[in-house]
Amino acid sequence: MSSSPIRVALDAMGSDHGVDVVVAGAAALSREERPVRVLLVGDSARIGAALSRERYDPAWLQIVHAEGHVAQGDKPREALDARTGCSVATAARLVAAGEADALVSAGNTGAVILSAADHFQRLPGIRRAALAAVYPTEQRHGPRGDPFALMLDVGATVQCTAEELVGFAVMGSAYARIISDNERPRVALLSNGTEPTKGTDAIVGAHARLRGLPGVNFHGNVEGLDIPKGTVDVVVCEGFLGNVVLKMLEGITEVVTDLARDAASRKLSWKLGLGILSDGLKQLHAMADWKQYGGAPLLGFDKVVIKAHGRSNARAVRNAIKVAAKAVERDLAGQIQRGLGGPPVV
Amino acid sequence: MSSSPIRVALDAMGSDHGVDVVVAGAAALSREERPVRVLLVGDSARIGAALSRERYDPAWLQIVHAEGHVAQGDKPREALDARTGCSVATAARLVAAGEADALVSAGNTGAVILSAADHFQRLPGIRRAALAAVYPTEQRHGPRGDPFALMLDVGATVQCTAEELVGFAVMGSAYARIISDNERPRVALLSNGTEPTKGTDAIVGAHARLRGLPGVNFHGNVEGLDIPKGTVDVVVCEGFLGNVVLKMLEGITEVVTDLARDAASRKLSWKLGLGILSDGLKQLHAMADWKQYGGAPLLGFDKVVIKAHGRSNARAVRNAIKVAAKAVERDLAGQIQRGLGGPPVV
Numbered sequence: 001m002s003s004s005p006i007r008v009a010l011d012a013m014g015s016d017h018g019v020d021v022v023v024a025g026a027a028a029l030s031r032e033e034r035p036v037r038v039l040l041v042g043d044s045a046r047i048g049a050a051l052s053r054e055r056y057d058p059a060w061l062q063i064v065h066a067e068g069h070v071a072q073g074d075k076p077r078e079a080l081d082a083r084t085g086c087s088v089a090t091a092a093r094l095v096a097a098g099e100a101d102a103l104v105s106a107g108n109t110g111a112v113i114l115s116a117a118d119h120f121q122r123l124p125g126i127r128r129a130a131l132a133a134v135y136p137t138e139q140r141h142g143p144r145g146d147p148f149a150l151m152l153d154v155g156a157t158v159q160c161t162a163e164e165l166v167g168f169a170v171m172g173s174a175y176a177r178i179i180s181d182n183e184r185p186r187v188a189l190l191s192n193g194t195e196p197t198k199g200t201d202a203i204v205g206a207h208a209r210l211r212g213l214p215g216v217n218f219h220g221n222v223e224g225l226d227i228p229k230g231t232v233d234v235v236v237c238e239g240f241l242g243n244v245v246l247k248m249l250e251g252i253t254e255v256v257t258d259l260a261r262d263a264a265s266r267k268l269s270w271k272l273g274l275g276i277l278s279d280g281l282k283q284l285h286a287m288a289d290w291k292q293y294g295g296a297p298l299l300g301f302d303k304v305v306i307k308a309h310g311r312s313n314a315r316a317v318r319n320a321i322k323v324a325a326k327a328v329e330r331d332l333a334g335q336i337q338r339g340l341g342g343p344p345v346v
Numbered sequence: 347m348s349s350s351p352i353r354v355a356l357d358a359m360g361s362d363h364g365v366d367v368v369v370a371g372a373a374a375l376s377r378e379e380r381p382v383r384v385l386l387v388g389d390s391a392r393i394g395a396a397l398s399r400e401r402y403d404p405a406w407l408q409i410v411h412a413e414g415h416v417a418q419g420d421k422p423r424e425a426l427d428a429r430t431g432c433s434v435a436t437a438a439r440l441v442a443a444g445e446a447d448a449l450v451s452a453g454n455t456g457a458v459i460l461s462a463a464d465h466f467q468r469l470p471g472i473r474r475a476a477l478a479a480v481y482p483t484e485q486r487h488g489p490r491g492d493p494f495a496l497m498l499d500v501g502a503t504v505q506c507t508a509e510e511l512v513g514f515a516v517m518g519s520a521y522a523r524i525i526s527d528n529e530r531p532r533v534a535l536l537s538n539g540t541e542p543t544k545g546t547d548a549i550v551g552a553h554a555r556l557r558g559l560p561g562v563n564f565h566g567n568v569e570g571l572d573i574p575k576g577t578v579d580v581v582v583c584e585g586f587l588g589n590v591v592l593k594m595l596e597g598i599t600e601v602v603t604d605l606a607r608d609a610a611s612r613k614l615s616w617k618l619g620l621g622i623l624s625d626g627l628k629q630l631h632a633m634a635d636w637k638q639y640g641g642a643p644l645l646g647f648d649k650v651v652i653k654a655h656g657r658s659n660a661r662a663v664r665n666a667i668k669v670a671a672k673a674v675e676r677d678l679a680g681q682i683q684r685g686l687g688g689p690p691v692v
Contacts, residue, residue: 138601158538159546192504192589200505200586224593228601240546241587243538245594247570252598255484255574 013069014107025317076110129300137230142182157239162205359415360453371663422456475646483576488528508551
């Protein structure tokens, strides 16, 4: 759609697996049919060394040196204040200055959120940013039948007002439209019952407002049962709840994998059974493999921000860059603004 | 321990599967080696008819007629006010009057909670009652290696204060001690991070108070990941969150079952694989089968109340009665009082 190529500022540091996998993801993308211009931001010596071990198209990659980075265990605010020129802050500044169109990082989540808040503008009508995550569901979504739904907020906030939840619904709807080509994504509030009166005051208030908002295809409330089933395309909740739910989904994936491995190691018939099932299990595992989905968008700013999982492999980093480029190309911020149109949200 | 046999008032009405399964559960227990005296409360004609189809020991069963009942879809307060002599209210009155020691019901959850509030006394030092649920975990618990942990509140409350969460921790600890013979059950607050400062104000406040409460073996905060893993024996949270988490666990069990069935119907190798795995799958399924665990205790009153799942089968009803008797025998209310001892909770 846009004539000039999209440029992504990629924080090359701070991933759990180090610089190499991040650089490998960008390198792989540079050799593809529809590459994205990537600024690799971080320790230039380490990025250069990592690049030297990869095959890549130099026309699409550029190293931007930055001094220091925020590690996964660091306290984000303290680290950013102590290392003002660190990789994630430098990448955010490049985007704010118009030298790149989107920020992608597999680093410390808090540092990504704070860097966005420090350097980008919040969209008009949006009170709080939200981190959205895609997660696997039984039901499929959108015209392409994507096997995942979107949930937000999963950690940029703790508790939220009704108005903030309405903003999340609008943003989640816009993002699902872009990412799943889903023109009217079904959006719901996560509550302890489907009735409009169920839940916290914030949920009850948001429910009433969303009923009157034409920009959102509001499905009402959903319950815990509906999360794995995937009854709706976008699940809206406060960050505290989203964090618990998302980590629980990760935990269950790990437990099922552990149980299967453990059982297989003990009993021959299990081993045989799992062998026969292996193709199918791979398929299930792929469905549950967040790494393929390209990271979580931080929604609410005038710039596109994608937080890739700290444990991202090269493929996940590549996907996060592609997702960021798609969000820029399809004008995520504009979509959110249009979703807020109609009756005022406040 | 006690010399006279324990008597349970069993609300025979209002289960999803009708009177028959509830009566069948009581009948089965009456023939066992350590029976419990059960008052079957409800429509005497229907209970009598159901009993006539079962083998049972009449020395242990008695029918108490009650007019009307609260159905699963009814609004609890309205239904109880309209049908003051209904089965669950009558059963609660029998317990309040000392004619039975515990209330068991597979009926409308709200009606069970309200009947308890109407007829029983809240324990000194406990501000709110909580509904606790057992759920399957990867790790085992207590000296018997029980494959389940306890979570509360899962639906008697929506939002809670710090003080109420502390009360839940004490009650959950007492219940785990009784039900799993676990002398020092590990208790934790469910939050969005392990640090004492993480979570809502109520969680941060409860964390600080629990650190100073010797009656509780406080493990700190756990996260969503720890729920399926079973890192602790008792998970404490407000009712809104507990409701979402518990329903999500149920939903995931259903989704996994659906996926396996669906895959098996499509592909021969899957069918073969599942066949070979069937013993193991049965074992996994059993682990995930709440029905075996005998229902959810409603904690915080001077009387023992067990809410069996609405979809309980006869075995689940039998287990709920046994659990109720065990809680009476081991003095649940006294255990909770002892847990509150030490520094005052307020």
